[in-house]
Amino acid sequence: xxxxxxxxxxxxxxxxxxxxxxxxxxxxxxxxxxxxxxxxxxxxxxxxxxxxxxxxxxxxxxxxxxxxxxxxxxxxxxxxxxxxxxxxxxxxxxxxxxxxxxxxxxxxxxxxxxxxxxxxxxxxxxxxxxxxxxxxxxxxxxxxxxxxxxxxxxxxxxxxxxxxxxxxxxxxxxxxxxxxxxxxxxxxxxxxxxxxxxxxxxxxxxxxxxxxxxxxxxxxxxxxxxxxxxxxxxxxxxxxxxxxxxxxxxxxxxxxxxxxxxxxxxxxxxxxxxxxxxxxxxxxxxxxxxxxxxxxxxxxxxxxxxxxxxxxxxxxxxxxxxxxxxxxxxxxxxxxxxxxxxxxxxxxxxxxxxxxxxxxxxxxxxxxxxxxxxxxxxxxxxxxxxxxxxxxxxxxxxxxxxxxxxxxxxxxxxxxxxxxxxxxxxxxxxxxxxxxxxxxxxxxxxxxxxxxxxxxxxxxxxxxxxxxxxxxxxxx
Numbered sequence: 509x510x511x512x513x514x515x516x517x518x519x520x521x522x523x524x525x526x527x528x529x530x531x532x533x534x535x536x537x538x539x540x541x542x543x544x545x546x547x548x549x550x551x552x553x554x555x556x557x558x559x560x561x562x563x564x565x566x567x568x569x570x571x572x573x574x575x576x577x578x579x580x581x582x583x584x585x586x587x588x589x590x591x592x593x594x595x596x597x598x599x600x601x602x603x604x605x606x607x608x609x610x611x612x613x614x615x616x617x618x619x620x621x622x623x624x625x626x627x628x629x630x631x632x633x634x635x636x637x638x639x640x641x642x643x644x645x646x647x648x649x650x651x652x653x654x655x656x657x658x659x660x661x662x663x664x665x666x667x668x669x670x671x672x673x674x675x676x677x678x679x680x681x682x683x684x685x686x687x688x689x690x691x692x693x694x695x696x697x698x699x700x701x702x703x704x705x706x707x708x709x710x711x712x713x714x715x716x717x718x719x720x721x722x723x724x725x726x727x728x729x730x731x732x733x734x735x736x737x738x739x740x741x742x743x744x745x746x747x748x749x750x751x752x753x754x755x756x757x758x759x760x761x762x763x764x765x766x767x768x769x770x771x772x773x774x775x776x777x778x779x780x781x782x783x784x785x786x787x788x789x790x791x792x793x794x795x796x797x798x799x800x801x802x803x804x805x806x807x808x809x810x811x812x813x814x815x816x817x818x819x820x821x822x823x824x825x826x827x828x829x830x831x832x833x834x835x836x837x838x839x840x841x842x843x844x845x846x847x848x849x850x851x852x853x854x855x856x857x858x859x860x861x862x863x864x865x866x867x868x869x870x871x872x873x874x875x876x877x878x879x880x881x882x883x884x885x886x887x888x889x890x891x892x893x894x895x896x897x898x899x900x901x902x903x904x905x906x907x908x909x910x911x912x913x914x915x916x917x918x919x920x921x922x923x924x925x926x927x928x929x930x931x932x933x934x935x936x937x938x939x940x941x942x943x944x945x946x947x948x949x950x951x952x953x954x955x956x957x958x959x960x961x962x963x964x965x966x967x968x969x970x971x972x973x974x975x976x977x978x979x980x981x982x983x984x
Contacts, residue, residue, distance in 0.1 A: 536625075536663045536808055536809055537663075537748050537749060537750050537781070537807060537808075538660075538663060538664050538665070538666065538745055538748060538749040538750070539625075539664075539665045539666070539749070539750045539752070539804055539807055539808060540665075540666040540667075540668065540736070540740070540749055540750070540751045540752065541665075541666070541667050541668065541752050541753075541754075541800075541804075542668045542670070542733055542736055542751065542752070542753045542754075543667075543668070543669045543670065543753075543754060543755065543756050544670045544672075544673050544726070544729040544733075544753075544754075544755045544756075545584070545637075545669065545670060545671050545672075545673055545674040545755065545756055545760070546584075546673050546674050546675050546755065546756070546757065546758070546759055546760030546765055547673045547726060547729060547755030547756075547759065547775070547776070548755060548758040548759040548764070548771065548774055548775060548776070549774060549775060549776040550722070550723065550726055550759065551564050551565065551568075551726070551776055552564075552565045553565040553567075553568035553569070553573055553776075553778070554573070554575070554776060558698060558702060558703065558704070558723055559723065559726065559727075560696050560698075560723075560727045560730070561726060561727065561729075561730040562730065562734075563730045563731070563733045563734035563737060564730050564733055564753060564776070564778065566737075567733070567737065567751065567753055567778050567780055568778050568788075569787060569788055570780050570782070570787050571751070571778055571779050571780030571781060571785050571787065571789065572778065572779045572780075572785045572786075572789035572790070572791055572822070573776075573777075573778050573789070573790050573791070574776075574777035574778070574779070574791045574793075574795050574821075575790065575791065575792050576774075576792055576793065576794050576795060576851075576853065577754065577774070577775050577776070577777035577795040577796075577797075578770075578773045578774055578775065578794070578795070578796055578797070578833050578835060578851055579756070579757045579758075579773050579775055579796075579797045579835065580596055580597065580598075580773075580796060580797050580798065580833075580834060580835050580836060581597055581603070581757065581773075581835060581836055581837065582757045582758060582764075582765055582766055582767055582768055582769075582772030582773050582835065582837055583605050583757060583765060583766050583772075583837070583840065584605075584639050584756050584757065585602070585605055585606060585607075585639050585640065585641040586602055586603050586604070586605060586641060586836070586838075587756050587757045587797065588637075588638070588639050588640050588641075588756055589602035589609070589612075589640045589641045589642065590602075590797055590798055591756070591797055591798075591800060591801060592615045592616065592617070592638075592640050592801070593612065593613050593614070593615060593616070593640075593801070594616055594798055594801040594802055594812075594813070594815070594816035594817060594818055595613060595798070595815065595816065595817055596798065596817055596834075596836070596946050596948075597641070597836065598836050598838075598946060598948040598949055598950055599817065599946045599947055599948070599949070600612070600613060601949055601957060601962045601963050602640070602641035602642065603836055603838045603949065603950060604641075604838045604839040604954060604963075604966070605766075605838070605839060605840045605841055606641070606841055606966055607641050607839075607954070607963050607964070607966050608641060608642060608643070608963055608964035608966060609641055609642040609962070609963055610642075610961060610962065610963060610964060611962075612640070612642040612643075612645060613815065614645075614813075615644075615645065615648050616801035616804060616805055616816075617629065617648050617649060617665065618645075618647050618648055619805055619810050619813070620665050620804070620805070620808055620810065621647065621648075621650065622810075623808055623809065623810045624663065625663050625664060625665050625808060626650050626651065626660050626662055626663065626664040626665070627648070627649045627650045627651070627664070627665050628649075628650065628651040628655035628660065628664055628665065628666045628667065629648070629649040629650075629651070629652065629665075629667045630651070630652055630653055630654050630655060630667070630668075631644070631649060631652045632652045632653065633653075633654055634669065634670075634671045635654055635656075635667075635668050635669050635670075636649075636652065636667055636668075636669060637669040637671065655668075656668065656735065656736055656739040657739075659739055659740065659742075659743035659745060661743075661745075663808075665804070665808070668732075668736050670729045670732050670733070672688050672725050672728045672729050672732065673722070673725040673726050673728070673729050673755075673759075673760070674760060675760025675761070675765055675877065676760075677721075677725055678718055678721045678722050678725065678760055678761065678877070679718070679721075679876060679877055679878055685721065688725060688728055689724055689725070689727075689728055691728060691731045692724060692727050692728050692731065696727055697720075697724050697727075698719075698720040698723040698724050698727075699720065700713065700716035700717050700719070700720040701716065703716045703719040703720055703723070704719075705719065706763075706771070706917045707895050707896070707917055707919055708763055708895055708896055708898070708899060708917065708919055709762070709763070709879060709883065709896065710882060710883060710886050710891070710892060710896055712882055712886075714878050714879070714882045715878075715879050715882055715883075717878070718761060718877065718878055718879045719761070722759055722760070722761060733753065737751070746782065747782045747783070748782075749782075750779065750780070750781045750807055750822075751778075751779070751780045751781075752777070752778075752779050752800060752803075752804070753776065753777070753778045753779075754775050754776055754777045754778075754797075754800070755775040755776060756775075757772060757773060757775065758770070758771050758772040758773055758774055758775060759771065761877070761879060762874065762877050762879045762880045762883065763899065765874075766837065766840050766871070766874065767837065767847075768835040768836070768837050768847055768848070768849035768858055769849075769856075769858075769918045770851075770856065770912060770916070770918060771917075771918075773835045773849065773851070775797075777795060779821075779822055781807075781822065781823075784822075784823070785822060791821075792853070793821075793829035794829055794830055794831075794832070794833050794851070794852070794853065795821055795829075795833070796818060796830070796833040796834070797818075798816070798817045798818030799818040799819050799820070799821045800818070800821075801816065801818065802816050802818040802819060802820055803818075803819075803820045803821050803822060803823070806820040806823055806825045807822070807823055817946065831852065831938070832850050832851060832852050832935070832938050832942075833850075833851050834848065834849065834850055834851070834939070834942050834946075835848070835849040835851065836848050836849070836948070836950060837849075838950055839954065840871050840874075841871050841872065841873055841970070842871070842872065842970040842974065843869045843870065843871045844862075844865075845860075845861075845862055845865055845869065846861040846862055846950050846951075847859065847860055847861065848861070848939055848943070848948075848950070850935045850938050850939045850942070852935065854911060854912060854913050855909060855910065855911060855912065855928075855931050855935065856908075856909070856910045856912050856918065857907070857908070857909050857931075857932065857935035857936065857938075857939065858907065858908040858909075858910075859906070859907055859908075859936070859939060860904040860905065860906055860907070860908070861950070861951075862904075863903055863904045863905060863906045864903055865903070865904065866900065866901060866902055866903060866904065867898075867899045867900070867901065867904055868884075868899050868900045883896070883899070884900075887900045895919050898919075905921060905923060907923040907932070907936070908921045908923055909921065909922040909923040909925075909928060909931065909932050909935070910922065911928075954967055955967065
């Protein structure tokens with residue numbers, strides 16, 4: 509009954525929407541977001557030979573595959589806060605992992621609701637994960653159940669989050685892993701011996717097992733993506749539905765998640781829009797996460813608010829591609845740091861604002877990953893090569909520069925190479941401008957942000973838990 513009432517309200521609102529929003533409500537497309545947690549572009553359609561992702565590959569064949577899409581933050585809550593507000597976390601105060609912004613800006617879903625869209629965000633299940641670093645304001649969503657079980661017949665925005673590939677599942681106990689992979693036949697599981705171990709990790713059976721687990725879980729995600737696509741087909745709405753598929757940041761492995769290297773910020777992005785996007789399109793322009801809410805509003809015929817910091821990437825209002833995209837990493841749970849990244853089509857510049865801090869600071873949640881434990885053990889035993897051992901240096905370089913074409917794993921720092929001096933200076937200046945233009949709050953101590961009433965005091969929670977000997981992060 510509650511769902512029927514909401515549906516009736518949405519139909520009435522849709523029929524009364526102002527022409528200022530664009531085309532007539534009946535002709536506006538449905539829009540669906542599918543997000544795989546902690547999932548990088550390790551998909552077959554991105555050329556990964558070990559990936560087994562037929563449904564996502566099909567989606568790419570039927571739409572556009574973006575090769576250079578990057579999140580602004582390599583961890584869930586800051587990344588998602590930007591996705592839902594269209595604003596950089598560093599601009600609004602949600603840049604620390606596990607913080608609480610007290611007065612969040614409007615969510616893009618509110619604008620959709622005002623325009624007559626039914627916003628289906630199943631917040632009472634894993635399919636509608638929020639984790640925005642702030643409390644959900646009123647007027648954000650309509651339906652809180654799994655909309656794929658009863659696809660709406662009015663213009664709707666559908667969100668579908670898939671937790672299966674999350675970092676915690678890579679290291680899950682055998683019984684939980686079995687449940688996660690219940691729909692993945694043994695013949696489609698990944699052989700650890702075939703995994704490509706990045707050069708910064710030690711090549712051991714345990715590390716290979718984590719990598720194989722990750723790939724297996726991405727295959728399981730693919731099964732769920734297929735279920736969503738099938739639901740749209742059964743409802744007869746696929747031809748009038750824009751499907752946007754991505755991950756909330758890079759893969760949930762050590763030195764990927766939580767780091768602004770490509771392995772932590774590069775994500776898949778596939779957009780299918782029948783009749784509007786040519787099947788098999790490949791786009792190499794730079795795309796940032798903040799482009800997704802702006803694009804969603806534009807496709808719905810809604811004016812993009814001036815405060816939004818992204819561009820439209822598909823449709824008649826597509827904006828020009830940027831020269832660079834930017835990423836930020838600040839406090840991760842109990843561990844402070846401040847790192848910024850500038851990504852161009854080829855080069856990647858990183859600035860470490862606290863070079864006196866080591867890379868390998870302990871983050872209790874990250875220490876649970878077997879790869880991290882193995883890496884630390886071999887370091888203590890003196891069994892790492894120079895590239896693997898660099899992560900445990902007592903300090904970090906102030907600047908890093910990588911040629912991602914020649915060095916996709918980003919292990920050869922070119923910041924002091926005179927041959928790349930002009931690139932370094934150009935990207936250094938670009939970061940300075942971005943910090944100034946976006947009003948990056950990262951330089952302001954978190955205690956001061958608390959004093960100003962911008963965010964709640966989460967640091968005291970961590971200090972209290974640490975004193976009590978608790979190692980898990982405080983809950984939201």
